[in-house]
Amino acid sequence: MIDEAFVTAHQGNIAIARQKAINIFYSMAWGIGQPQSIGLTDRFLFQGYDVVFNHVNFTVDIAPNSWNTGSNTNEWAINIRNYWNSPTKRCISKDIMVLFTGQSLGIDGFHSDCNTGVSICQPGVLGSSHVVVVRNQENYVNTAKTLAHEILHAFGLGHLNEILTDPQTGQSYYATVCHTQCALGNNNDPPALMCVHGGDIKFTSCDINCIDRFFTNNKCICLNQQFGSFPDDFICPPPDNVYINIVGDRPNPVIGCRIGEDEITFG
Numbered sequence: 001m002i003d004e005a006f007v008t009a010h011q012g013n014i015a016i017a018r019q020k021a022i023n024i025f026y027s028m029a030w031g032i033g034q035p036q037s038i039g040l041t042d043r044f045l046f047q048g049y050d051v052v053f054n055h056v057n058f059t060v061d062i063a064p065n066s067w068n069t070g071s072n073t074n075e076w077a078i079n080i081r082n083y084w085n086s087p088t089k090r091c092i093s094k095d096i097m098v099l100f101t102g103q104s105l106g107i108d109g110f111h112s113d114c115n116t117g118v119s120i121c122q123p124g125v126l127g128s129s130h131v132v133v134v135r136n137q138e139n140y141v142n143t144a145k146t147l148a149h150e151i152l153h154a155f156g157l158g159h160l161n162e163i164l165t166d167p168q169t170g171q172s173y174y175a176t177v178c179h180t181q182c183a184l185g186n187n188n189d190p191p192a193l194m195c196v197h198g199g200d201i202k203f204t205s206c207d208i209n210c211i212d213r214f215f216t217n218n219k220c221i222c223l224n225q226q227f228g229s230f231p232d233d234f235i236c237p238p239p240d241n242v243y244i245n246i247v248g249d250r251p252n253p254v255i256g257c258r259i260g261e262d263e264i265t266f267g
């Protein structure tokens with residue numbers, strides 16, 4: 001969803017602001033405007049993982065700027081999470097709640113699991129609490145890179161060049177051997193996506209290690225295709241006496257699924 005400041009940053013026009021948010025989303029997912037037109041969907045596919053990024057087009061509400069209390073980003077994330085977990089929205093399937101903001105945070109974006117301490121799609125954990133906030137940047141391609149970076153935190157990926165300190169020796173060291181792919185001027189390649197300050201939408205061998213772990217840990221079952229859009233006045237149906245049609249496609253995006261074996265339909 002978008003907040004009041006994001007609308008202000010787009011001539012105060014809600015329709016323009018929403019279109020911009022969708023453009024950012026498509027650039028992240030499908031690579032529109034990105035180098036070689038490659039987004040996260042293709043990057044996952046190259047590794048054999050079929051991940052569907054579906055946005056929930058819920059158009060009624062603009063997030064109030066006041067959700068950002070200014071004291072810490074986690075409080076902001078919890079306000080976003082609480083909105084999506086309210087009784088009229090709880091039935092909407094979502095793995096990650098994304099807010100596009102026009103407020104300046106001092107950073108380009110952040111990810112919060114709202115203190116659950118687990119990555120998305122943990123077995124037995126129902127209802128994701130993962131929130132991503134991205135700042136409106138000078139162009140949608142850069143904002144989409146930030147969005148991709150923050151989403152991968154929800155998959156459990158950390159920073160390639162995070163500097164850690166050995167508690168025994170006090171020595172500092174980089175979190176991964178892939179940190180060299182974050183060094184500017186090291187070669188002509190732009191930094192990789194999961195560097196501390198972000199980069200192009202591409203994976204290093206360290207990222208792929210984490211991604212393989214994520215998908216081999218029975219977590220992919222919840223990454224199913226969800227509702228594509230909702231009408232402006234959508235509210236959850238009452239729980240009783242409702243005829244529901246559900247089509248679940250590709251609930252298990254793993255290597256080697258036979259065509260159709262992963263489709264279920266309930267009437």
Ligand SMILES: [Zn+2]
Nearest residue numbers: 149153159196
């Ligand atoms: Zn990060």
